[in-house]
Amino acid sequence: MLKAATIVLLLLLLFPACKNAQRGNDNVIARPVNTAHLKNTPLPIDASLLEEAPKNVQAFYAANGTTTLWTDKADRLALQEAINDIVTDGLMPSDYNIAYLKEFEALTAISEEECMRYDILMTESFGKLASHLFKGKLKPSGVYYDWALSPKKIEVNTLLTEALKDHSIKEVVARCRPRHVIYGSLRESLAYLNNLPDDKDIPQIKITKSVTLNDSTATVGIIKQRLAYWGDLDASASAGTIYDKATSKAVKKFQERHGIVADGSVNNRTADALNFSRNARKEQVIANLERWRWFPYDFGEKAIVVNIPNYRLAVVENNKDTVATYNVVVGKADRRSPVLHSVLSGLVLNPTWTVPPTYLRKDLTPAAIKDTAHFAHLNMKIYRGDKEIPVAEWDSLKPDHYVYVQSPGSHNSLGQIKFNFRNGFSVYLHDTNHREYFKKPYRALSSGCVRVQDPLKLAGYVLDKEDAGWTKEKLDELLATTDTQNVGLKKTTHVHQLYWTAWMDKGGLQFRNDIYSLDKMLYDKLRSQR
Template sequence: MPKAVIILLSLLFLFPSCKKAGEANKKPVNTAYLKDTPLPVASGLPEDCTASVKEFYGANGSKTAWTNSACRKALLATIKDAESDGLDPKDYNQDSLEKFEALTSITKEECVQYDILLTESFTKLATHLFKGKLKPRGMYRDWALAPKTLNTNKLLAEGLESHDVGEVLGRCRPKHPIYAGLRKSLKYLDGLPDDSAIDKIEFKKPLKLNDSGAVVAAIKQRLDYWGDLPDEKAKDSLYDHATAKAVKKFQQRHGIYATGIVDSRTAEALNFTRDERKTQIVVNLERWRWFPYDFGKQAIIVNIPDYRLTIVENNKDTLDTYKVIVGKPDRRSPVLYSSINQLVINPTWTIPPTYLTKDLAPAAIKDTAHFSHLNIKIFRGKKEVRVAEWDSLKPDHYVYVQSPGSYNSLGRIKFNFRNGYYVYLHDTNHREYFKKNYRALSSGCVRVEDPFRLAEYVLHDDKDLNREKLDEMVAQGDTQYVGLKKTTPIHQLYWTAWMDRDGLQFRNDIYNLDKALYDKLRK
């Protein structure tokens, strides 16, 4: 073969292979700067984009807004930290946002997609932090709280302008100290070791001072795990004074009378696992996001599972506390917000439908003397009906009113506030019930221990009324209505976990609301 042909063939094979080698070694162009460049977004907005997001970009000149890397990274960090609020970072596009931010080669179209996703994630997270991931009305029939509104576009514009997106999102969280304490509680529980190897307590009889055995050893392990018993005191199986002291501390933290004796309820509380307690923390964080953002200068707060009413001023100062009796599980006290606007001295009691159906009618059908025993009058319209004329087959055709007096179920005073559930605060003719540990005993209204002390607080701005005057009105025996010159806000709320100076606090979920809420949050 001629030498020239050989050279030509060699060149033909050489140049294509050189071209391929050059293409293989060619590096992608770094276009990360496009993330920091304002780009038009109008054509990139998806069809299902929310009106709020469209309005945001309209106000921003229809250009990308997240052109500062510090703002983007602050949002990513806050999304990651959403776990501390009991929220799931995946709900806010965590993985997709992190992949976008890591790209060094990115198109203009991808930058627009990234920017819109950042805005949507900010909006969703801000909304969830401010008023919850779920709507209480979608969970419960008896929750009536004032609606909370949030202008996320205004917040976003402020965060991007100040380059402090994290701080702006942080302001969306409830500002109550209890919410901050719950976040700390969640972090604390996450730091505890796995407790699945600790034996469950098999309760057979109450355990007390000087008892011993394997069950005592298990109790001491649990007390040690939760920090109520020092580690060096938990090595043996003797129920000594240190154990009794630790049991009292544990009982106080769980709303159980502090006897130092492990009864069935204490054993049940000891058997709760760390993960079960985490569930309680998570659902209570969500409930706090539903609750009012600010309780204001003064408020009366009833925590239903704690059987306690608290007077709070300046959103944090506790002035006074009262034991209360709340609704039974099948006659729940509703969660609500209202204002106390009237006192009733020597109130009558109009029998509510539930009490009529489940209690009064069945008892009266057996013996109509039940009406006179309770001093209850029967009415049809405005006309009183004699007991002998009462039709037991149609008990719901009448109105039943209990006359005032010491035997009246509402006691001597009633606190009225507008609500759609026909409930109120009141005194009781069974004050011995306040000695009970379990106090979910009413038909839905909240009974207050020492209600006249509470009345003095409600009336403290009224110079014409005091305790002496109230006592005079009670002694007269007639029903009297006292309109308040200044109303007092009242909040009936439901939380089963919090942290205070005595440590983690847990209460029984008396209405079995926690698990269903947790399951919904994790969907």
């Protein structure tokens, strides 16, 4: 056996650099051993490290031998790329541990325990990312009280098993995004807004009266700047302070993109829309992206889709073909039309109308207290239990002790036809006796139900699929009797009442008034919760 002195002498002869370094500095710096290969090596995971992990993560490792599984560097880097890419979805990479993942991957001197922690962190990050893309970062019930969509389900462990087996991390993550065309267009919208220059130096538009053709004021110059910024007016035409034809045409284009009556003049509504900052529009798009992640993955073979802020109903087939559109009236801001999914259960011809609690409290009772003749004016009957009572016996101090039913007829609030579908809000689609409302640009005017402008045409579409010999003539004949009749439906027609205030189509970026103030509330929660 070599003595210690002999070993030292041998090391000095074999490594003269060390010898020279020792002469200049008695403190020799030990170089860490490179153990990066451990990240590529299956290691048995200490059970104690999984105790604080989510249950789905524990189940994933239990099903896979409780060893490290992210042993392919390409998979680890692909996960980082997928996380970085979710900025296009309005989500934040920091929510998915991106900084820690990069630090772990950069380590060359890494312990086995650190490798285990790194592996668990990647599994948690993948699951969180896939889940958020598929069904949203937030729970709708934690944001809105009137949101009745069935929760979407995702098997993240099944997806991760596939992704690691096939080395298809990015592809599997991409599949979790909503497949609707509108979701893809919103991602494009966000990218477009991110690429726009800062608009903080463009002044706000302030008007006291509408700006119209041939007006010449300093305000016109600001209007042109904002129109050019949003791409509705060519930059070469943005000079000067005269409200010329080119400016009027650009305003019409802008108004069409914002659901405003396109008259070419700048009124308060148009000025407010022009004054929206780029960042405010980005927040709006990000809120809409999250809501789309909540929406149904599949609208169904045949569907009635209502976009509440756009006051429009579309009949959609096979998730993509719009076969008809209708103007609608939706709930007021204090009586919101709920977001929901259901299926048409039947039609009611010449319906009666039973007064709902909100209308009773806010409208019927105050009017009847002033003058009980209001009941007769509405052709309204009052019931206590099953017994009709005279108006003279009505107790104004206990209005909620009665049931109020409006008889069928031209005066009926539901009009000639009602479309029933099960829901927890007592709402439905229906005709109306106030058809003049459809001419108004602002149509959040109902007590929560959705009024359809041409309900008989919509009924014809629904009944045409029923194989029951329905014709327009037969429908007209039944309506003419003024008798209430229920028509059951056998074929499935889905009903989706949804809420989106931003999208992109062939007309460019589209924005609508956030009539229920849902966008800012959602954006703030998205950014405040991890």
